[in-house]
Amino acid sequence: MTRTCALAAKILATNVKRLSFPYKLTLIVTYNCNLRCRMCNIWQRPVSNEFTLDEYERFFSRSHDFNWVNMSGGEIFLRRDLLDIVKIITSRCRDLYLLDFPTAGLMTGKVIETVGAILRLNIKKVLVTVSMDGPPRLHDEIRGVPGAWEKATDTFLELRKMSSKKFGVYFGVTISGFNQDALFDTVAALTQKIPGLTYRDIHVNIAHLSSHYYGNDARIAAEHRKVIDVINAFRRAKGRPWLHPVLALEDYYLKKAPQYIRTGKRPLCCQALESSVFIDPHGDVFPCSIYDRKLASLRDVDYDLAAIWNSENARRLRAEIVQGACPHCWTPCEAYQSIFAHLFPYRAMTGT
Secondary structure: OOHHHHHHHHHHHOOOOOOOOOOEEEEEEEOOOOOOOOOOOOOOOHOOOOOOOOHHHHHHHHOOOOEEEEOOOHHHHHHHOHHHHHHHHHOOOOOOOOOEEEEOOOOHHEEEHHHHHHHHHOOOOEEEEEEEEOOOOHHHHHHHHHHHHHHHHHHHHHOOOOOOOOOOEEEEEEEEOOOOOOOOHHHHHHHHHHOOOOHHHHEEOOOOOOOOOOOOHHOOOOHHHHHHHHHHHHHHOOOOOOOOOHHHHHHHHHHHHHHHHOOOOOOOOEEEOOOOEEEEEOOOEOOOOOOHHHHHEEEHHHOOHHHOOHHHHHHHHHHHHHOOOOOOOOOHHHHHHHHOOOHHHHHHOOOO
C-alpha cells in the first residue's frame, strides 16, 4: 500500500470509527523562541527538560504509525538537532505522507540549509508556513523584533526557489485583535516585494486561547463582525480552489470560520483523541493544542503512546470532546482532520 493510500484509508476510517492509533501527530519540539510575540507567550516559557534525541528515538521506535506529523514550537530551527529528529521520524514512520511545520523565518540560512536536507529524505510531501502578521511595521511590532518582516520575506523567497511537487511554502497569517484591519495591507506589501505572489500563497487562520500551549489571554480577541467580513472578502479574493487539495481544505476551513466566530462553537465535531493527538516538548500528551487536559507523560509509560491512547482516561476525555465539554476551537491544527472526518453527508449533519 502506498503512503497516499495508507493515509486515505485512515481518513475514510475516521468517518465511521475511532482509530486504534492516531494518524496525525502535532509535535511541539521546543518552547525556545527568538521572537517576543504579543499574541503568544511561548517565548516566556522556561526551556528545560525537553525531550532529548535519544528520547525521540525511543518514542518513534514504539510509536511509528503516523501518516502526518506537524512539528511546531517555539521556533523549531533553534533546536540544533532538528534534522536528526526529522531523520528519526522518517526512518521509523514508514507510512509518513506529510511533514509540515511553521517558521518565523528569522534564521534564513539555517532554515534553507535544514529544509534542503529534509527534502533529501524519504518524505512524500513537505509543507512549510512562514508566519506573517502584517505589513512591515505592524509585523515587527507584533513579533517584537525589528527587521522581522524583511527576514521572514527573505526566507520565503529562498524557500520558494525550492518549490516542487514534493515541497510547498506558504505565508501563514493569524488574525487577532492586533492585526484584524491589516490583512489586505499585508497582501499588498507582500505582493510588492515578491513577484508573482497571489492570494493562494497565503493561508489565513484565527487566533485562539490556550493556557497549556500559547499561554495567552483574551487580549488577542478580534471584533467578530470585522473578522467575519475580512475572512469572507479574503475567501472571495482567493477564488475557487478547484482540484488543489491544500487550497480546497483551506477554503472549507474559511467557509466554516464565520460560524465558529459567531457562536464560539466548532462547526464540526473535533477529531482530537479520535484521529489526532498533541505532544509537548516534555513528552506530555494532551488531546490538542487548546484543551488543557493532560492525559499522561510519555516518560511514565516507556514512550509508548498506544498505552495512553487506549487508556480509560483517553476514552473519557474523548467522550467529553464529543459532548462539547472542551473549549471549542477552529484552529487548522485540529480543524483539518475534522473536515476529513466529515466526508459523508450524514456525519456533517449530525456532527458526530
